[in-house]
Amino acid sequence: MLVKCTCHGSTYEIARRKMIRALVEFRIRGVKTNIPFLTSLLTHPTFIDGKCWTTFIDDTPALFDLVSSQNRAQKLLAYLGSSIKGQIGEPKFKGDIIMPDLFDEAGKKLDVSQPCQKGWRNIIVEKGPEAFAKAVRANKGCLLMDTTWRDAHQSLLATRVRTVDLLNIAKETSHAYSNLYSLECWGGATFDVAMRFLYEDPWDRLRKMRKLIPNIPFQMLLRGANGVAYSSLPDNAIYHFCEQAKKHGVDIFRVFDALNDIDQLEVGIKAVHKAGGVVEGTVCYSGDMLNPHKKYNLEYYMELVGKLVDLNIHILGIKDMAGVLKPRAATLLIGSIRKKYPDLPIHVHTHDSAGTGVASMVACANAGADAVDTATDSMSGMTSQPSVGAVLASFEGTEHDPGLNVNHVRAIDTYWAQLRLLYSPFEAGLTGPDSDVYEHEIPGGQLTNMMFQASQLGLGTQWAETKKAYEQANDLLGDIVKVTPTSKVVGDLAQFMVSNKLSFDDVQQKAVELDFPGSVLEFFEGLMGQPYGGFPEPLRTNALRGRRKLDKRPGLTLEPLDLQKIKKDIHTKYGSVTECDVASYAMYPKVFEDYRKFIEKFGDLSVLPTRYFLSKPEIGEEFHVELEKGKVLILKLLAIGPLSDTTGQREVFYEMNGEVRQVTVDDNNAAVENTSRPKADPGDSSQVGAPMSGVVVEIRVKDGGEVKKGDPIAVLSAMKMEMVISAPHAGKVGSIQIKEGDSVGGSDLICKILKPGEK
Template sequence: MGIRLDGASAFSGAIISPYYDSLLVKVIAQAGDLESSCAKMNRALREFRVRGVKTNIPFLLNVLENQKFLNGNVDTYFIDENPQLFKFTPSQNRAQKLLSYLGTVLVNGPSTPLATPLKPAEIKPHIPAIPIDILEPPRGLRQILLEKGPEEFAKAVRQHNGLLLMDTTFRDAHQSLLATRIRTHDLLNISPYVAHNFHNLYSLENWGGATFDVALRFLHECPWERLIDMRKAIPNIPFQMLLRGANAVGYTNYPDNVVYKFCDLSVQCGMDIFRVFDSLNYLPNLILGMDAAGKAGGVIEAAISYTGDVSDSSRTKYDLKYYTNLADELVKAGTHVLCIKDMAGLLKPKAAGILIDAIRQRQPDVPIHIHTHDTAGAGVAAMLECAKAGADVVDVAVDSMSGMTSQPSMGAVVASLQGTPSDTKFDLRNISEYSAYWEQTRTLYAPFECTTTMKSGNADVYLNEIPGGQYTNLQFQAYSLGLGEFFEDVKKAYREANLLLGDIIKVTPSSKVVGDFAQFMVQNKLTADDVLNKAEELSFPKSVVEFLQGAIGEPHGGFPEPLRSKILKDMPRVKGRPGESLDPLDFGKLEKDLREIHPTITEKDVMSAALYPQVTNDYLHFKEAFGPVDKLETRIFLTGPKVGEEFDVTIEKGKTLGIKTLAMAEDLTVNGEREVFFEMNGQLRSVFIKDKEAVKELHIHPKADKSNKNQVGAPMPGTVIDIRVKVGDSVEKGAALIVISAMKMEMVVQAPKAGKIASLNITQGYKLEGDDLLLTME
């Protein structure tokens, strides 16, 4: 470090690296007084970029902004008496990190797994213009909510003339069609247009459900920042999220204080309406989520998950009385809005009229909101029937993001109701422009398209009952497990698995249980009879075992017997609400532990870690290594730029990087790295990226001999996440040996017999193929 004052008019600073004595840069700033001279030096130091070594620039900047120093009131004890000078945030170095990301994608391929061989289109979607002379978007229902509170908001909805719409384009539509892969970058591009032209929406669904997990896991962006940024762009339309009751936005139960804190932080970041549901319609879980949303100040929209067919008198498990009784309970528990959540698109038009009319007669004052999927192609007809029967709000998606496993078409519903008492008062020309943006944007996500296999509506959903939001994810899971060509078999097995489990309500996380079960059956070529007959010998997916233990609640009609007893044997069972017995999470300890590894975390990161510990940790490591990748255009984020391509990246307001990809070295360095060359803001830059394929050692893992009863093989491809035994351990039949994870599905491999562990052939984190040898027993 070097600091020297020359009179009152000049300041000189030496920038020194503590690691390289030879690196010394001297900067002199001169002005009429010390304060002006310091201001010049401050700007000069902030514009310095020294890569690859640490410098004392952050310390010097602290000195330059210290008021005692600016007043010239310093002596030789100045540094000793001001230890805060050494407290500074390390340089973000975002530009260089982004180059490292781009280089990594160019050398090693996409960081986000692409589900199909299709590539993103080379297109920049046209963003429709908004009037430049109108600064503020028109008032919407959110102003009523902010000014008068949830109860008055609900009254305004019930008294509204005409049918209200919720637009799902920002969440469920792309979850259902594109495996939840739409990035914040593309959502923010169209947000101002939505704020100005769709201000009379009931709400915009833009958060919760799978978007939280996928944002962290696959898109490498913070879901909280997405919510905050969208709130700034759309201040007038209520935001709506999907809350999985006691499961929050996860797949398991959490301590109650986690759910309450999550809802509170969500409201602080801009959330308004919480659609609270439980995957089994289990009231204790539902009521916990409702209470958490209400105490946070949000609108409670309690949802009844719909399955079966109330228009078919032969289907008696989920009859009309079941739904009307449940609606009464949710109104009694304090819901502001009542929702029917038809997550698989099973609500036929006739059933819709029967169900909504029955609930409306019993609950004349409560707004009714209907959610469906258009998987079979009957969604528009069903929503029109709901409006006729007394529903206040229905879910739609903009035309180019509607249909099939998504929601019914916004344009079709709007046009069908024009000139009727239910007229929505939306302008079809605005819908057309909005749709055109998404039609182009959707082509950027070609690798995730459900239309690679599903080209039209499919009425087989009335048989398999696969939720629309699960359909594409289930398809991509099947591909990752090597079952892509057997997806029709997976769909049939889904129906069988559901019936084996007792015909349960299927929505996250119970739908994951059925999906895991179905893929397990196809992977191992098991029929329903095989499962029943061999249940005591098989190693079932972890989610199936936990469901049968009662980890997500109790299904209507109870658990299936004797299957439950055969699978669980003497494993423990959960009684009552699963999360009730969990100790409160110590957020202080969690933050302390997380900050030791990631010093710059925020309260939002801690909350994410409470829900998804490993996923959040991986996200934070990725962000620290590669910077704000969410600022990249989607095609470049997914597959990288072409050699010679020029593009801009705006990393914050007023700071845009001009990048050009120049070349990639053909030869490897001695460390197995390739040098990738860029030009950034006119300056030559390069990064060294390890080529994973070039340096990968040839290693063939042995397969388990199925004829040898002492060898235990991997029941599916995946990653070893837990090894619960060691060589020499004696185990009983059915004991947990290894835990394998693949695409969010975890499976516990159990001992096929009693014996001793003779050898282990895997280690923690090992990548496995199906039938790879895990261990040998004796």
């Protein structure tokens, strides 16, 4: 096939531009073309100047460094086609979201076309962290932090709220919440989930939010020596990360450690100090301080607060991640800290899992807290934070007035009420408070995710059993402080116990032969720090089976990351690179690479309306996507072709701006549904079965290879939980039934390990 394109114009430059436009608009499918080369030629400076010579192409090898057209529309159709079954379910809200109006006291509509400039952040910008801390302590009321932009949707909606839906309400929020202590909007699970599931750059989110909300301090959750990862990293990675976070918009860093390990906390605190941020050194609250038999008592907390004060923190944070801080305990703890440290600002965080969150926050304010956490009404309660409306009503007529206009707060909530329905597929199905939290102590941000995980792993009907197993897992691990990542350790062990029908005694007695989840082994190694009271023995030794045991903070054993090499490698693989990319890679190398590959394949999905990001359109339904200002795609799903039995693919047909477009996509859902795998025979010791449902991320053996007892065979991943499947005995590997990327169910046959003489 030969296609010619001829363009002419009144000048050379006009003709050149016409040719470029013609090439950009060409759509030739099924065969390779030289369009990228021609585009490179037409845009070369020498060609633009009209100074080419006979051997110009031969003499200019740079012409062959081709960059394909972005072809954003076709990439977008490829994504829409690949997600024809939707991500998880149909949203309950399918209309256009109605934006709220704000009115002043005279009933005049406020102009929110520009962000508000008045707010507490001005003190940080103009006078620094110390002046901010003093102003907070001198404030007569009890200030509020709004968690809706991070912890609330992390706790209720699996952290799935997209950047576009935050930005849509940003300017209104800057006005309505101008007197906030802070807006918690970054860090924690939002960082990796943005790349892992939303296909977004978390740094891009931060920059865009900062531009639209310049007046309210931004607060992030920093996991001490872990940064925003799930295990410790080299110190230079933490310092580099904090420098970038401060530079791009974070003001207040809530620095905590999952084990309250002061050595781990110190790394994060010093990194924030160096970056110039406000240090909110944090104590994680666990158990029941009022129970005299519990290991975490008032003396424990007061000693820890003293160590944090010695590290020159600006603010003290109390993080009640499970919502187990009862009102009387809150009065005792906050009152004791206030008495000993009269000039120290105190900021308290809780979850409302048991329904006592509002009462506890009022108790904290009465005892001397300077700020407490709330969430907008429609995103509050249960595993989220207490309702801002309820707290405002409780403070009404008292000295704790936070200085917010309740009518503005309610107006903003009308937006979030609609948005929660839009993200309804990620709801965990909670119907009310759960006072069992005082027993199992599952953090609010984890409880809904564990329910979601249990459903995905086929354990949805065993939720009560899973909660009980969580208690037992915590006891097995030595009654540890439970917050990311240690809460994940307890949760992984609990789900492992339920999946494999293991009791408390079974785990202890069979530890030397069990394939524990990777997070449990990392905890026992000491990669998450040193737990108060030490590790449980002999379980630790039996589970590790000769693996190393760290007795100091893990960062001391880690070589500094070569950040320049990381930057160079990213540039080689993907072209463009920033310091933020380096920080993302340092935290999550594989997640970052998968994200960049996804973007290369499907393009920027931030332009796609959330409804169509989450679920497919109806056949014949028309919708619009604005790629950029002035460039709108009018799309309509026309038909979904049949699944090919041989390729596992299907054709999807769209109409785009009146033109029919066809995309061929892999239907991974159908492939999984149509796959039937043999099950391992539990009575045959040579057959190795999958301990639970998941995806095979790595195979470490080959057919015919020799293995010893305990050697790793494969690595299985299930909802962020990784598990190494090991050889039950020595022998020769045979009949491998899986490959990397396969989805497997519990007890599916992985391979056989034949003993000498067996066939």
